[in-house]
Amino acid sequence: MYKEIRLxxxxxxxxxxxxxxxxxxxxxxxxxEAVMTQAYGPEARxxxxxxxxxIGDEQIDYPFVQEPDILVAMSQEAYAKFxxxxxxxxxxxxxxDLVTPFPTDVVCAIPATRLAEGLGRRIVANVIMxxxxxxxxxxxSREAVEQSLxxxxxxxxxxxxxxxxxxxxxYAVGAHTGAPLHGNVVLCEEIENLGHxxxxxxxxxxxxxxxxxxxxxxxxxxxxxxFGTLAGTAAEP
Amino acid sequence: MHGDEACAEGAIAAGCRFFGGYPITPSTEIxxxxxxxxxxxxxxxxxxxxxxxxIAAVLGASAAGARAMTATSGPGLSLMLENLGLGVMLxxxxxxxxxxxxxxxTGLPTMAGQSDVMQARWGSHGDYSIIAYAPWSPQEAFDLTxxxxxxxxxxxxxxxxxxxxxxxxxxxxxxxxxxxxIPRWERKRPKTPPPAAGVYHSFEPDPEDxxxxxxxxxxxxxVHFTGLTHDERGxxxxxxxxxxxxxxRLNAKIQRYTEEIIRLEEYAMDDAxxxxxxxxxxxxxxxxxxxxxxxxxIPVGLLRLVSLWPFPEAVLRELGKRMDAFIVAEMNLGxxxxxxxxxxxxPAWGVHHAGGEMIHPExxxxxxxxxxx
Amino acid sequence: xxxxxxVDTHPLDAILRADRMPHIFCPGCSIGIAMRCxxxxxxxxxxxxxxxxxxxxxxxxxxxxxxxxxDSYHTTHGRAIPFAxxxxxxxPDLMVTVFSGDGxxxxxxxxxLIHAARRNVDVKVICVNNFNYGMTGGQCAPTTPLxxxxxxxxxGNPEQPFNLPYxxxxxxxxxxxxxxxxxxxxxxxxxxxxxxxxxxTFIEVLSACPVGFGKSNNIPDGLEExxxxxxxxxxxxxxxxxxxxxxxxxxxPIYVGNFVDxxxxxYKPVTHVG
Numbered sequence: 001m002y003k004e005i006r007l008x009x010x011x012x013x014x015x016x017x018x019x020x021x022x023x024x025x026x027x028x029x030x031x032x033e034a035v036m037t038q039a040y041g042p043e044a045r046x047x048x049x050x051x052x053x054x055i056g057d058e059q060i061d062y063p064f065v066q067e068p069d070i071l072v073a074m075s076q077e078a079y080a081k082f083x084x085x086x087x088x089x090x091x092x093x094x095x096x097d098l099v100t101p102f103p104t105d106v107v108c109a110i111p112a113t114r115l116a117e118g119l120g121r122r123i124v125a126n127v128i129m130x131x132x133x134x135x136x137x138x139x140x141s142r143e144a145v146e147q148s149l150x151x152x153x154x155x156x157x158x159x160x161x162x163x164x165x166x167x168x169x170x171y172a173v174g175a176h177t178g179a180p181l182h183g184n185v186v187l188c189e190e191i192e193n194l195g196h197x198x199x200x201x202x203x204x205x206x207x208x209x210x211x212x213x214x215x216x217x218x219x220x221x222x223x224x225x226x227f228g229t230l231a232g233t234a235a236e237p
Numbered sequence: 238m239h240g241d242e243a244c245a246e247g248a249i250a251a252g253c254r255f256f257g258g259y260p261i262t263p264s265t266e267i268x269x270x271x272x273x274x275x276x277x278x279x280x281x282x283x284x285x286x287x288x289x290x291x292i293a294a295v296l297g298a299s300a301a302g303a304r305a306m307t308a309t310s311g312p313g314l315s316l317m318l319e320n321l322g323l324g325v326m327l328x329x330x331x332x333x334x335x336x337x338x339x340x341x342x343t344g345l346p347t348m349a350g351q352s353d354v355m356q357a358r359w360g361s362h363g364d365y366s367i368i369a370y371a372p373w374s375p376q377e378a379f380d381l382t383x384x385x386x387x388x389x390x391x392x393x394x395x396x397x398x399x400x401x402x403x404x405x406x407x408x409x410x411x412x413x414x415x416x417x418x419i420p421r422w423e424r425k426r427p428k429t430p431p432p433a434a435g436v437y438h439s440f441e442p443d444p445e446d447x448x449x450x451x452x453x454x455x456x457x458x459x460v461h462f463t464g465l466t467h468d469e470r471g472x473x474x475x476x477x478x479x480x481x482x483x484x485x486r487l488n489a490k491i492q493r494y495t496e497e498i499i500r501l502e503e504y505a506m507d508d509a510x511x512x513x514x515x516x517x518x519x520x521x522x523x524x525x526x527x528x529x530x531x532x533x534x535i536p537v538g539l540l541r542l543v544s545l546w547p548f549p550e551a552v553l554r555e556l557g558k559r560m561d562a563f564i565v566a567e568m569n570l571g572x573x574x575x576x577x578x579x580x581x582x583x584p585a586w587g588v589h590h591a592g593g594e595m596i597h598p599e600x601x602x603x604x605x606x607x608x609x610x
Numbered sequence: 611x612x613x614x615x616x617v618d619t620h621p622l623d624a625i626l627r628a629d630r631m632p633h634i635f636c637p638g639c640s641i642g643i644a645m646r647c648x649x650x651x652x653x654x655x656x657x658x659x660x661x662x663x664x665x666x667x668x669x670x671x672x673x674x675x676x677x678x679x680x681d682s683y684h685t686t687h688g689r690a691i692p693f694a695x696x697x698x699x700x701x702p703d704l705m706v707t708v709f710s711g712d713g714x715x716x717x718x719x720x721x722x723l724i725h726a727a728r729r730n731v732d733v734k735v736i737c738v739n740n741f742n743y744g745m746t747g748g749q750c751a752p753t754t755p756l757x758x759x760x761x762x763x764x765x766g767n768p769e770q771p772f773n774l775p776y777x778x779x780x781x782x783x784x785x786x787x788x789x790x791x792x793x794x795x796x797x798x799x800x801x802x803x804x805x806x807x808x809x810x811t812f813i814e815v816l817s818a819c820p821v822g823f824g825k826s827n828n829i830p831d832g833l834e835e836x837x838x839x840x841x842x843x844x845x846x847x848x849x850x851x852x853x854x855x856x857x858x859x860x861x862x863p864i865y866v867g868n869f870v871d872x873x874x875x876x877y878k879p880v881t882h883v884g
Contacts (some may be wrong), residue, residue, distance in 0.1 A: 025411035036408035061525035281699045281879040286725035290692035297696025356660050455704050457660040463684035506639040
């Protein structure tokens with residue numbers, strides 16, 4: 001096994017931490033080899049941020065991700081920037097509320113940020129995504145990642161993060177009960193009872209029609225924020 | 238744990254309790270780790286005003302008996318070279334970590350380079366020998382930092398750890414052994430108490446290994462250390478003979494023990510007809526290239542230079558007699574290739590890049606294929 | 611004419627490296643006087659000799675470390691202070707004195723000087739100021755007065771010199787004094803005071819360099835400079851720091867004494883956790 005993984009989003013979403021948690025789960029508890037690299041310096045701040053991992057079952061020589069087999073995108077900018085770098089057939093996981101995928105792309109979506117808000121802390125969206133990732137990709141056991149979480153975070157933060165992890169993990173379970181998702185663009189939208197009852201929608205260009213008004217507003221705010229950021233970046237000399 | 242952190246942890250495990258440094262990308266995380274860890278261990282972390290001061294403080298701390306180190310990158314190493322020479326001349330053990338970035342000048346602060354190899358060897362003025370190791374993983378950043386401290390104390394000399402940005406910032410599993418399993422070679426210390434009258438000879442070589450025992454400040458030996466050419470008492474002696482004897486010994490105490498100092502790793506070398514020579518992060522690409530070339534049936538092996546200085550001349554001379562071709566892969570324009578060619582007495586293939594991103598295995602593979610034809 | 615007498619011993623033999631005599635200082639040079647004051651202070655300090663360490667940089671004054679029978683480190687040009695900082699922090703029991711010249715400390719070592727003052731690291735600095743680079747034959751230094759002649763300013767120094775006490779005070783030093791090589795008692799007492807006082811201290815010692823500085827600037831004799839000190843030195847009382855500049859060639863007062871004495875937190879490595 002040899003997987004190139006790119007986790008991406010915008011600064012402040014805890015993308016780097018998610019990478020560390022994942023790498024630790026693989027290298028310390030998953031019986032695998034893992035290496036992570038990140039972009040550094042002023043160029044790496046703001047805008048799209050990413051954490052890049054290679055996870056394999058033998059020693060990893062070249063440590064840089066080149067064509068991800070798995071892409072996680074938690075912002076539109078990150079998706080737009082990194083989707084073209086990933087394999088055409090890459091497994092793509094997105095925060096469905098924050099990312100509108102290319103029309104032809106096949107993705108698995110979870111409203112990680114909205115779920116995190118449901119848990120009272122938007123900041124755990126990354127860990128919700130990690131739960132979703134774990135279930136969707138299937139090469140790491142739930143226990144391995146939970147162990148990584150438990151030993152990497154301060155004791156006060158562990159319960160909330162385990163809950164967040166479970167939310168992401170079980171969200172996927174709710175959607176599917178076995179093999180990773182396949183098919184067209186899939187969005188898991190409505191959550192009646194977290195992790196148990198979900199409804200799947202096939203998304204097309206009219207995606208927003210399916211969103212409830214809070215999500216739509218949230219999307220609007222986030223996208224507005226991103227465009228604002230982009231505009232700000234562009235304006236800089 | 239990433240390479241920079243592993244390096245700091247290696248130093249701490251080796252008993253380093255003094256860090257004087259000036260932040261510089263991509264080595265800053267080493268300073269940050271020390272800043273965080275020293276208070277709980279009762280050690281000293283001090284952020285100095287520049288690299289000139291950092292290395293001076295490290296040498297001072299070493300003179301007072303501490304295992305001391307600093308960490309920097311190319312631009313900072315350029316400034317430290319002045320007192321690297323002082324460290325060599327005063328024979329004060331210390332470790333200088335250089336996490337190399339794209340150079341010259343400010344270059345590529347956040348991106349990798351391997352172009353300080355010759356600077357590490359020859360950078361300070363004068364004839365001297367240096368010991369330098371080049372980790373290729375965070376694990377080795379830990380292990381080789383421990384080794385660097387031991388070598389520094391064993392040979393009473395500064396030791397360089399030449400990492401690179403890729404290794405410094407890469408996160409990988411690092412296994413830290415229990416404290417009792419960390420090897421520690423102590424400094425050779427005076428066997429006699431301070432003389433009641435007369436002068437203790439701080440620079441009188443032990444006839445065994447040319448290395449004088451090191452008295453520390455505050456022990457009553459009333460030492461005199463000077464960067465001037467000095468006699469065995471440490472007193473300045475402006476004579477050509479003393480100078481020649483001193484400089485020759487400073488070189489000989491390292492050159493005589495190259496076998497003990499040099500670390501090499503071979504991969505797929507048993508039946509090899511071609512050999513790739515590489516080090517640091519580039520050796521990772523080289524190993525991948527060698528694997529792929531082997532899969533295509535090319536009898537190629539990898540000689541990884543875990544230590545860069547002293548250069549493994551004898552090994553390369555020997556290989557030079559047996560091998561059909563040499564391929565040197567390094568993120569500079571041919572610094573190690575120059576050394577390899579000097580040893581084998583003929584041209585080697587070079588896979589070079591000035592720095593900024595790691596050399597891709599494909600490029601090394603292409604050179605192997607070309608060399609095998 | 612007084613006859614020179616050669617003696618076998620010296621009252622400070624206990625602390626000088628007699629086997630390194632004669633020293634390199636020129637006739638009329640006053641570095642030896644400043645060294646003697648330091649040596650006397652060390653003996654009277656009640657601090658065991660083995661706890662005293664002297665560190666110097668490069669230059670005539672830098673050679674002082676080599677003449678003291680103490681743990682002594684003669685380092686590179688300008689780097690005595692950071693070397694001393696490392697010694698002191700690695701072994702806080704040591705009483706570390708930096709004994710060096712104006713060129714070493716305020717030109718090539720200027721950055722270390724101001725930062726050590728700001729940091730208030732517990733190192734005692736004695737700066738012998740002879741207004742030029744004496745060892746190498748009288749080049750212009752940051753302390754050479756405007757207009758003074760030096761080998762690298764043959765038409766007169768075009769630059770303003772440092773007013774060292776003013777500089778040190780601005781950099782945050784807790785203790786700043788100035789004496790001359792004529793004020794041997796005051797200087798020794800002040801060094802003793804610095805030993806007893808925690809934190810960074812700075813004493814400037816005005817010193818004659820007849821060969822390097824004096825001969826080109828109409829003070830060709832060491833004794834003549836001493837005479838000049840006697841005539842023009844004034845113990846400063848309430849003189850603003852910015853008025854402490856010196857020009858030996860002008861008939862203006864030379865202010866000496868203690869200028870700054872303030873309690874500041876002494877640098878120590880962070881030891882608490884949490």
